[in-house]
Amino acid sequence: MALSRSSDTRLSVSVMTHPDRLADAARVQRALGPHADVRLAVDPVPDGPRTALRSARLAFAQASGRNATHHLVLQDDVEVPDGLVDSVLQAIGTHPDAVLSHFVEWGSRTAVLARWAALTGASAVPVINPYVPTVALSLPTGLAVRLGRFLDEEARDGEADDQAVLRFVRTTGTRALVTVPNLVEHLDLPSITGNSGHGARRSAGWGATLPPGFDATVLEVPRLMPFFAWNTGTALVLDTADDVPATQRPALECLVEWGADEERLRRVFTGAVEATSAGRDLFGIVPEEQFHAAWLTAVAMGAVQRSQWPESVADLAVALKAPDGPAAAALATLIPGALRVFADVDALLRHRDDLVSIVSAGMVWGAGNLRVPALPPA
Missing domain, CATH: 3.90.550.10 (Spore Coat Polysaccharide Biosynthesis Protein SpsA; Chain A)
Known part of the structure; x- marks a missing residue:
């Protein structure tokens, strides 16, 4: 039946x-x-x-x-x-x-x-x-x-x-x-x-049941979308209104245009890694340069989030304090998903809380320090 x-x-x-x-x-x-x-x-x-x-x-x-x-x-x-x-x-x-x-x-x-x-x-x-x-x-x-x-x-x-x-x-x-x-x-x-x-193709974030607040809301697609190409190891920003190779731009180039400085980005990344329990031992699982490139995606995500959903940025740090909540679950998969052909994802996931901390540090910094220019919607 x-x-x-x-x-x-x-x-x-x-x-x-x-x-x-x-x-x-x-x-x-x-x-x-x-x-x-x-x-x-x-x-x-x-x-x-x-x-x-x-x-x-x-x-x-x-x-x-x-x-x-x-x-x-x-x-x-x-x-x-x-x-x-x-x-x-x-x-x-x-x-x-x-x-x-x-x-x-x-x-x-x-x-x-x-x-x-x-x-x-x-x-x-x-x-x-x-x-x-x-x-x-x-x-x-x-x-x-x-x-x-x-x-x-x-x-x-x-x-x-x-x-x-x-x-x-x-x-x-x-x-x-x-x-x-x-x-x-x-x-x-x-x-x-x-x-x-x-490589491993796991969920971007899954839960055994739907949360109490599950409803009919659908996310509006922003015009600019940071994306890490897992097959080439390249951090990009895509134009969702015209997503073809010719319009894809290196994420670092966009971050600099939005107000970042390459040396400052490196310092923030290094500080975020060293603040975790695993610290620089994480670079034994995935090379530092690839880790940094994937992390730039998180910085760009934070900047776009502030531009697209400014009211959500104030709640970002609070949401991430719930280790079993949907926000932390979603951010925990960003680095393993990006680097699944370059690193042992199971070894990375053993440091789940560290990954959430590093990714969220990038997003919070991007939201707080960068400004994405206004563009027509996708």
Whole structure:
């Protein structure tokens, strides 16, 4: 039977999997509980080219005929917390017509927005990646059936399922959002789709349940967005109104324009590191220059936050004093997500509180000392 949170919203579930990962899919199925309406979408051509697209087609098509208003598709490498179905139904209640991603990986463009949402109190962010995250995706049942048909008839050779989903939402004019906090975590299982070289792809910030204040607020996308390109190790500032390589600028160049001094930035960074319990031992996990480059992203985030949401800056330090709160959880993932191909992320995460302290020092300094020029909205 389809699970419901009210008489108006009922949820069916499909789990994308491969014959080699049936044990993982069964783990997800068990975690959802005995009353959940869960089906497995098993890759019908397991020896074919590596892709998630074949099981995705099945997973979305399985929404048909199940007496549900909405359909949730999970991949088999997620960690399912207690109460996931109820949290998904709660999120659906705030945006019943949207495609909702309940996970965004910690090094993506959308992850930057998710961190700002955690710091400003928004409950969702628009998807601005060049794909829609499909690790955990819910949508209206009719739309899910149409998406399954689209993936079967319109997907291009070699196209990733998440890129095809982006084309679908654009074609249909459907809003694609990410819930904040995320509702699942991505496990580091061996990739069957060729993503092993991408490093660990964990959540930008997840919680077992939605917070009491979860509502329909969606973060407004700022015109300028700091972003650390995890594949090249480059700190950038993007123009969200025209996000192409030609408009991307080095973060340090922008920070200097906004009032920073390179030597002062280095001193603030070094001081923030040395003030932690691990101190300069952190440079044994990740080289100092790469750490500093990723930290510049935090400085720029603080400056943009002051420009875009000035009322939130006064609460920044207070929010970060709650070590288990959403703000600290979101900032703890910035450095590991940025440097996941350059450093041992598990070693970094053993210093979680130190990372939060270093990142927050950068954000607070950027908010207090830099001024971003006013630009038209994205």
